[in-house]
Amino acid sequence: MTDRLAELVLTGRRRAIARAISLVEEEGPNAQATLAALHPHTGRAHIVGVTGPPGSGKSTLVNALALHLRQDSVESPAITVGIIAVDPTSPFSGGAILGDRIRMRDLAGDRGVFIRSMASRGNLGGLAWATTGAVKVLDAAGYDLIIVETVGAGQAEVDIARAAHTTVVVEVPGLGDDIQAIKAGILEIADVFAVNKADLEGADHAVMALNMMLNLNAGAECRVMMHHGRLIETVTTAHREQDMAIDASGWRPSIHKTVATRREGITELAEAVLAHRAHLEHTGELAWRERERAGAELEAIIQQESLRRVLEDTAKGQLASLIDQIVQRQLDPYTASRQLLNE
Amino acid sequence: MVAKPGLDGHDRGAKVIARALRDAGMEVVYTGIRQTPEMIAEAALQEDVDVVGMSILSGAHMALFPRVTELLRENDMEDVLVLAGGIIPDEDVPALHEMGIQGVFGPGTPTDEIIRFIRENAA
Numbered sequence: 001m002t003d004r005l006a007e008l009v010l011t012g013r014r015r016a017i018a019r020a021i022s023l024v025e026e027e028g029p030n031a032q033a034t035l036a037a038l039h040p041h042t043g044r045a046h047i048v049g050v051t052g053p054p055g056s057g058k059s060t061l062v063n064a065l066a067l068h069l070r071q072d073s074v075e076s077p078a079i080t081v082g083i084i085a086v087d088p089t090s091p092f093s094g095g096a097i098l099g100d101r102i103r104m105r106d107l108a109g110d111r112g113v114f115i116r117s118m119a120s121r122g123n124l125g126g127l128a129w130a131t132t133g134a135v136k137v138l139d140a141a142g143y144d145l146i147i148v149e150t151v152g153a154g155q156a157e158v159d160i161a162r163a164a165h166t167t168v169v170v171e172v173p174g175l176g177d178d179i180q181a182i183k184a185g186i187l188e189i190a191d192v193f194a195v196n197k198a199d200l201e202g203a204d205h206a207v208m209a210l211n212m213m214l215n216l217n218a219g220a221e222c223r224v225m226m227h228h229g230r231l232i233e234t235v236t237t238a239h240r241e242q243d244m245a246i247d248a249s250g251w252r253p254s255i256h257k258t259v260a261t262r263r264e265g266i267t268e269l270a271e272a273v274l275a276h277r278a279h280l281e282h283t284g285e286l287a288w289r290e291r292e293r294a295g296a297e298l299e300a301i302i303q304q305e306s307l308r309r310v311l312e313d314t315a316k317g318q319l320a321s322l323i324d325q326i327v328q329r330q331l332d333p334y335t336a337s338r339q340l341l342n343e
Numbered sequence: 344m345v346a347k348p349g350l351d352g353h354d355r356g357a358k359v360i361a362r363a364l365r366d367a368g369m370e371v372v373y374t375g376i377r378q379t380p381e382m383i384a385e386a387a388l389q390e391d392v393d394v395v396g397m398s399i400l401s402g403a404h405m406a407l408f409p410r411v412t413e414l415l416r417e418n419d420m421e422d423v424l425v426l427a428g429g430i431i432p433d434e435d436v437p438a439l440h441e442m443g444i445q446g447v448f449g450p451g452t453p454t455d456e457i458i459r460f461i462r463e464n465a466a
Contacts, residue, residue: 015419018391095365101386102375108382115389119370 006037009141014114017141021116024133035133038140043290045082045139045146046277049160051126051186052170054152057196059085059103060260061170062149065273066113067106068266069145080112082138082146086128089119096120100149114138125159126150129304132163132297153186161189162296165289166276168192168269171210173202187213190253192272198257198265210255249285251276310340344372344392346383348411351401352376356428356450360396363454364461380407384414387423393465396426396457404431405438412443424465426457 005023008016020038023031050058050065066081073079085100098117107113116138118128127150138146150160161167169190187210195206246252254272258265280286311319322340325331345361347354354376361371372390374383387395395415397408408427415423426446427439436447446460 014388018389022391089370090365093366094368096370097361097365098370098372098390099375101372105375105378105382108379108385115386117372117390 003033003037006034006140009034009038009137010041012141017114017137018116020137021118021130021134024137025118025121025128025130027130031133035136038136041140042136043139045135045143046166046274047135047139047164048145048147048273049150049164049167050147050170051150051153051157051160051167051189052194052196053172053175056152056170056172057260058149058152058170059100061168061194061196061258061266061269062100062147063104063106064258064260064263064266065270066104066147067263068270070107070110070112072267073270078112079144080142081107081114082135082141082143083107083113083115083149084118084131084134084138084146085115085149086118086120086126086131086151088151089121091122094121114141114143120151123159124157126153126157127159127163132300135163158186158189162293165280165286166191166273168194168273170194170196171206172197173200173206175206191251191276192269193253193255194258194265194269195255196258196260199259199262203257207255207257214253214255249280249283249288251279251285306341314340344374344383344387344390344394345396345398346374346378346386347376347399348378348380348383348397348407349399349401349403350377351399353400354398356400357396357398360398360428360454360457364458367458369461380410380414383411384418384420387415387420388418392423394424394426394461396428399427399429399431402430404429405435408439408444409442416443424461426460428452428457 005016005020009020020034023034050062052058062083062085066083069079069081071078083104085098087096087098087100089096096119098119100117101115104115107115116134118131118134120128123129127148131148135146135148148160148164150157167189169186171193173195193210195203195210197203256265256269256272258269260266280289322331322336326333326336345357345364347357357373361373364371372386372392374386383395383397395411397411399407404427412425415421415425421443425444426448427444428448431439431447431449439447445464446457448457
């Protein structure tokens with residue numbers, strides 16, 4: 001049955017795509033079988049992450065960007081666009097209000113666009129656990145460009161950088177002083193910046209602060225990247241000697257002022273996103289990022305799968321007794337976990 | 344999914360319902376106001392929803408609701424639970440049931456009643 005679903009997804013049937021994404025959200029063996037059947041047909045789409053603080057206009061910007069790619073871009077035939085918009089799940093009720101579609105009404109009725117809302121379901125990095133799988137479904141279904149809009153992100157929700165090829169960080173004027181711009185985290189993951197609501201006072205200052213931050217990227221001898229708590233060193237390229245803002249692949253993040261509600265600055269933003277993809281392809285960085293992505297995905301699956309197995313293999317009573325011993329300080333959690341894993 | 348078909352812009356009721364359903368542990372897609380039946384059916388399809396709740400206060404329900412249920416059927420989504428709310432005269436309710444709208448909830452309905460109805464009837 002699931003292979004049949006995968007077949008229908010490959011033909012681009014919208015109902016099948018929607019069903020497959022639900023299956024992925026529900027997890028379980030059927031979801032794994034469908035994703036396994038789709039995997040060989042993925043890897044073609046350009047995955048674009050859009051992240052930024054709540055209320056910065058991410059959904060409106062995604063709407064404008066998708067509309068531009070569908071209507072105004074020079075590509076022929078027009079690029080097809082899949083959109084996955086993640087909103088937060090309530091930590092108390094488990095419910096969620098998924099409201100990103102409200103801003104995307106201009107895209108309704110366009111068969112070349114597929115929009116799916118998704119609740120984060122307790123995941124903390126700005127995405128849902130099922131987001132990667134949903135991206136795969138849209139990729140296999142033939143969407144050329146897939147936009148993933150994260151939960152409104154503060155400083156540390158940086159999972160999107162590993163899930164996407166190109167990360168757009170949306171900022172708005174007046175969010176903070178220059179110190180905010182030199183903090184670690186979300187500003188570091190941008191390939192392209194959008195300073196949205198640029199008709200507000202302070203837009204030029206925000207652009208300047210971002211530029212300053214980029215120009216200060218001089219520090220380290222080699223680029224070091226956090227990867228599941230491990231440090232991975234990447235080699236610095238010669239470009240950096242001329243311009244310190246250029247990243248290890250030779251790309252300098254560009255900064256664009258936009259007013260998404262009026263569709264201002266969108267052409268330039270879309271061009272920058274597409275130019276970044278071309279850059280990744282030319283430099284071989286795409287292959288490197290794909291490898292990173294595959295590695296991170298595998299690790300996440302192993303983590304979840306091994307936890308599931310251990311819990312499945314452990315008698316309820318045994319688990320409860322281990323927890324009791326840990327609480328009473330007769331046993332430490334490290335030893336307990338080793339005991340469970342060795343069984 | 345909570346949707347507002349038609350041209351009235353009064354979505355306070357829809358938002359109250361969306362919020363109550365959220366607090367009952369449901370994931371609620373809210374489409375916003377001024378949705379055409381085509382937009383609602385297409386959103387329901389893409390989001391693969393279990394329930395479509397529509398709120399309308401303009402009196403256009405007998406024109407817009409049948410089109411939504413028809414489109415849902417065309418999309419093989421007849422198993423979706425369809426609910427209606429807003430200002431709907433009692434005499435229209437039988438006709439709405441007829442066209443596949445299982446629950447009709449007027450002003451003042453306790454949100455618990457709607458939540459219970461969804462839990463009992465949704466696929």
